[in-house]
Amino acid sequence: MKLTTLIGAALLATTAIASPALADGPIADRGEAVERAHFQRDRETILSMAGDYKVRFDMQESTPWMEGYEPLDRKISGGYESVRVIEDTGTKIVLQHLLVVGDEGEEFVIKHWRQDWEYEPEKILAYTGPNTWEWKTMPERMRNGRWSQTVYQVDDSPRYAGWGEWQDSQGIRRWRSNWTTRPLARRDAVRHPIYDRYEGINRHQLTPTGWIHWQDNTKMMPDASAEDGLKPVVQEYVLNTYDRFDGYNTGAADAYWAATKDYWAAVRDMWAEVAEANGGITIEEEAETGTVISGRLLTIGNELQEGTIAQDAAIAEARALIGEATAPGAASTRRTAAAGADY
Template sequence: MTNVRTFFRTALLATALVAAPALADGPIADRGEAVETAQFERDRATILNMAGDYKVRFDMQESTPWMAGYEPLDRKISGGHESVRVIEDTGTKIILQHLLVVGSEGEEFVIKHWRQDWEYEPEKILAYTGPNSWEWMEMPERLRNGRWSQTVYQVDDSPRYAGWGEWQDSQGIRRWRSNWTWRPLARRDAVRDPVYDRYASINRHQLTPTGWIHWQDNTKMMPDSAGEDGLAPVVQEYVLNTYDRFDDYNVAAADEYWAATADYWAAVRTQWDAVAEANGGIAIAEEAQTGTVISGRLLTIANEIKDGALSEADAIAEARQLITQATAEGAATAAEVAEANGEY
């Protein structure tokens, strides 16, 4: 799959973004086995504490324009109810699945939302490297000690973005901050066909007395041959997602959905992982409304399992075929673009 890897022509830039703040922080000195073990266990407890049932508030605001003439969008606030479940815990890897419960009382339905994987001292992360492409990137060995990666996946379990950082305590607050990461456009932006096509971001997670917050510092970037590394900043955006513990909604709906579809989604995760390992990453076409071009069908299949309209075996077989075909087509397109650009 050398051709596919060659296509990821933004990898060096992504590596620079991924490494910059971590290098600025420097390696974490060896603190001795007892301290390292205590810190590790505290980190785990903090991550696991993000599981639960919540009232969620999403607050998004563009602020400083970096491009002359650009008018920042109006602030957008939304919310809902979200259940977060631990679906895997191996000790050094914790997977949290988010499930949105929407609709009026008695008519609620569940939307499989984002997923976050936390891994202790990983050797590599699956990082976004530009439109339609993700690539494995090595985490520098001297920066692994004491750090956790967080990889965020889209609703269909395809990758979204990844970064690493250290859980720290300051001013009595427990915090995790990522390095710089590339991120694909969120649907709220992608559907508007904006001039920018990706974000350069720092993500932070902090526990609060009533739950936790996830806040993002996003620089929206556009292709620009005259810009540094072929990109130019357009506008700054700040996003604050607040999770307050709350269970006065149909929590059972989330658990019923997951009980019916968990094995299917486990098979989907395994298939994405197999493609990433075999190809050195993932190349797949995206669309504004749904993320990947197969996202809508993968989600519908899960609903058909829950409703009894499709057997689990047939569902898994179809999902595997969809992922295999879509990523093969994405890889072929990537290779064609690379060849056209004279990259191999």
């Protein structure tokens, strides 16, 4: 057999073996009936993440990629979280997370993170560096059959976005993102570490008792000598577990949302207007609070529930805050670390 024939056969064999592992490759058109079935199954999976949960956040730095760096000790925390569907247009599903904290009879609600799922979007609002989010085109060849997930912070400002396919393998239903850039979570930001962002892959997987959010994070720091201006510091693995549980005051979450949902809908619209008008969002962030207006936006929500501010006044103040904080030149050029929750 000729050498070229042997080489060709070897390459074909290698391709045949490797192809199933190319999870990020384009999804070939599977026909309308099959695509519709996948779409409906995906929707059911995303919607099933709504409910009431006992949540466990498990964070562990592991492998140092930089000599002399000592990985942090493992950190575990948790609480109670209600997840509600606040929008469903068919191709877009919005899930709002609400933390319920405090002793029995004295519970209070903290508006937590939000996740927006969109089917075959043309663009996503991606984090591109300190204080900055920009619209990024989702590659056309990668849109078929895929969903984007955009995560928003407690004040509905953006946090990160990625895209991926819902798949069934080994009897498990899972979604895996592309490589996604994220600002620091509060657990890291308040320490003012040498790294300033995560490059990670997010996975959402259904379990018999709920679902998990699994993060595979590489913590990165600026380095002008590196090819892309960044170098890795340490690896981190985060497992957020949501187990269905209603043994807490779930009514507190629903009462808070009933009182504030129209206000937060207006806030979401304001952020969307800014992103569309400016090609993204630039806003200064602080390690302790997230965006510089996050604390006040949340406080307005509490005042609205308590009846100490009228809804029109609440929305007007929020609009002014967002407009001023996102105006050109409003964000400081100093290095700041974004502060979010453990997601």
